[in-house]
Amino acid sequence: MTVSTVQSDATVDQVRGFNRFYTRVLGLLRPQLVGSAFGLTEARVLYELAHADQVAVSELRSALDLxxxxxxxxxxxxxxxxxxEREQSAVDGRRQVVRLTPSGRAAFDELDALQTDAIERLIDPLDEAQRTALVTAMGRIRRVLDGAAPGALILRPPAPGDLGWVxxxxxxxxxxxxxxxxxxxxxxxxxxxxxADRRDTTSQAAWIAELDGERVGCVFCTASDTPGTAQLRLLLVEPHARGAGVGTRLVDECLRxxxxxxxxxxxxxxxDVLLAARRIYERAGFHLDRSEPHTSFGRELVGEYWSRDL
Structure with a gap:
């Protein structure tokens, strides 16, 4: 059995285990279990109708895969x-559209309140850090499996705990x-x-990049040994956040x-092995000044010095 086969089997086992666990959690939030008269599919239909003035029946069927x-x-x-209530579409007489009645809206509002209460009870034991971790993990799963677009990117100064994370x-x-x-x-x-020891906010700065509340990158700007010249240091972007423009934003902020x-x-x-970072530097206007081989960090490497005018 190859290493890749073993890794694949392990991944499948992990996904199946998570699926069993999450199915149990979702079961606690099913409409009928939280006190609603509706089943899960009925609740999904009400949800779709509650978030639109009217929906074509064909579109509703497609959205819910029913x-x-x-x-x-x-x-x-x-x-x-x-x-x-159901009627013919005013735009296309061959299509039927449906919408909630006032009674349907009231039924959905009651269902929504019951499920909101159930979720609040589920997360009530979690502290703020645990809630952030939960939401962050959910966002990452969506991005990985569904190709969902990354959320809002925030650059902020380091807070307590961030330097250790770097x-x-x-x-x-x-x-x-x-x-x-x-x-x-x-x-x-x-x-x-x-x-950290310098505590100098006039000549040095650092930024932590966050996506959906998760730390995904960093960069530092410090003084170099040459008067009038700054040094960009410790640019890092986590693999799952690459391609979202995080590295470019960090470098641009450093230049500003x-x-x-x-x-x-x-x-x-x-x-020279840091190809993705080198591409970011080139796009930001840096040029390679010189290269020199060195043995560091247990590897034979080629160090590179880059610079640009400001």
Whole structure:
């Protein structure tokens, strides 16, 4: 059995285990279990109708992936109960549209309140950090499985706990992607410690990038050994956030700060294996000044010095 087969089997087992767990959680939130008279499919239909003035029956069937006959019978029951009304479309006489009646709206509002209460009871034991972690994980699952667009990107100054995260993520990511040893994590720790010790907000700054409340990247701008020249350091973007423009935003923010701080030039040091970062630097107007081979972090590398005017 190959390594990839073993990994694939392990992933399948993890997904199946999560599915069993999540199915139990969802069961607690089913309409009938929270005190509603409606079943799950009925609740889904009411939800779709409650969020539109009117919906074509064909579009409703497609959105919910329901059998045409089953949906027709369900709508007929709703119409008989006075919850839904159906008529021909004013735009296309061949199509039928449905909408909630005032009674249907009241029934949905009651169902919505019951399910909201059930969710609040479910998350009530969680503290703020746990709630953020829960929502963040849900967003990541949607992006990975459904190709959902990333949420709002926020760049903010480091808060307590962020500097430790910068060190940990650099150590973990570079070990996983490039096989670098603990020597790199030690270097990052020294850079971060020096930044924190200086407590200088006029000539240095750092930013943490967040997507949907999750930390996904960082960058630092510090003074270099050359007067009037800033240094861009510790650019990092987590793999699942790449392609969302996080790295570009971080570098742009670093350049803006360097200009405001009065620097006339900015430089950085990187290695030729960091291809994605090099592309970001090139797009930001940096050019390669020189390269030199070195042995660091347990690897034979080619270090590169890049710079640009501000």
């Amino acid at each position: 059998d045409a006959g089953y949906l027709s019978r369900l709508l007929s029951r709703f119409i008989a109960a006075g919850l839904v 060190v940990e993520r650099h150590g973990a990511r570079y070990a996983a992607e490039y096989g670098w040893d603990v020597g790199f994590e030690a270097l990052v720790a020294r850079i971060v410690a020096d930044f 700060f360097a200009r405001r701080a009065g620097y006339t030039r900015i430089m950085l040091w990187t290695n």
